[in-house]
Amino acid sequence: MPRLNLLAFALLALVSAPPASAQPLPHGHDHERPIVFPDVPGYVTLSVDLHMHTVFSDGSVWPNIRVQEAHRDGLDAIATTEHLEYQPHREDIPHPDRNRAHVIASQAAAGSDLIVIPGSEITRSMPPGHSNAVFIQDANRLLIADSVAVFEEAVRQGAFTFWNHPNWTSQRGDGVATLTPTHRYLIDNDLLHGIEVVNELTYSDEALQIALDNNLTILGTSDIHGLVDWLFDAGNGGHRPVTLVLAESRTSESIKEALFAGRTVVWFDNTLVGLEDNVVPLVNASLSVASATYNGSSSVLAVTIKNTSDAAYILDNKSDYTFHRNADVVHVAPHTTTMIEVKTIERLSRVDLTFEVLNVLTAPDTHPDVTLSATVQE
Secondary structure (H helix, E strand, O other), rough: OOOOHHHHHHHHHHHOOOOOHHHOOOOOEEEOOOOOOOOOOEEEEEEEEEEEEEOOOOOOOOOOHHHHHHHHHOOOOOEEEEEEOOOOOOOOOOOOOOOHHHHHHHHHHHOOOOOEEEEEEEOOOOOOEEEOOOOOOHHHOOOOHHHOOHHHHHOOOOOEEEEEEOOOOOOOOOOOOOOHHHHHHHHHOOOEEEEEEEOEEEEHHHHHHHHHHOOEEEEOOOEEEHHHHHHEEEEEEEOOEEEEEEEEEOHHHHHHHHHHHHOOEEOOEEEEOOOOHHHHHHHHEEEEEEEEEOOOOOEEEEEEEEEEEOOOEEEEEEOEEEEEEOOOOOEEEEOEEEEEEEOOOOOOOOEEEEEEEEEEEEEEEOOOOOEEEOOOOO
């Protein structure tokens, strides 16, 4: 084929092809490995990742890939939060509009049930370090040199702001999240609303304590730059960190309201982190007694515990009963049932079993108790 015809053919193919942001999701990839937790009384439980990057800052993928990954993980909402000030790909992907990644991700999610929230990462040296502003109106208006004025502008736009990776060793060499006078000013003036206690592969006890001491919303994010599958081994049983938002409905407005109200639980490496008022209802909604029957004429009660969540709960017996074929620590696998045998000494019509949930944190080194009530079946 002559060179001119080859060029014309290539141009025709380029013009005819839909843009990357309009490409449909690959067949067979929708909700392949959804993150599943039950709703709690009065609220729906939404899986949300509010910190991720694409080639429009220092990420490695186009925004539609973030949408495809979110669909595979069954997420309810995401935010592409590109660095405002740090633009290492600008020579290859020049873009004067800092909203561009959000626009492309929104187009890629069109027609699906994924909520794409506008956001940006305010990228400064410490203090205040890096922070995200989500539910913004225009990222370009956040290109402000003053490190306090940029938060003021974000709040004027109605943003929810949170402190990113406060334990990041590039800015805190000891890995200890520490509240600075700048952060105290931002909190006292309602310019900082949340804090990441989990970022990517790290968890911070100190960040959790800062959240508790200062009434900051507890958050966990992937901060993904490469591929979710590679970093979190998602195809082999791993999962990205997410924030489980307890929202009144499955809408962007309800997510925002819940974030400001502090109704969140972090899901990270088979660990749940959150305020007791949030995380205990989630555990109670996850675990229930499916059956309780005595073995023959004995006083050994067979109790079947059902788990409807992704968490593999680790339960430490705190009740007055001992178990017949289990030690005090019981593992309840996700989305299945586990049977324990309880020595009640005498045959009872009802048994209350109290456990400390070891893979749930409500404060540093603090695990909540839950009680499972078993009504004995004749």
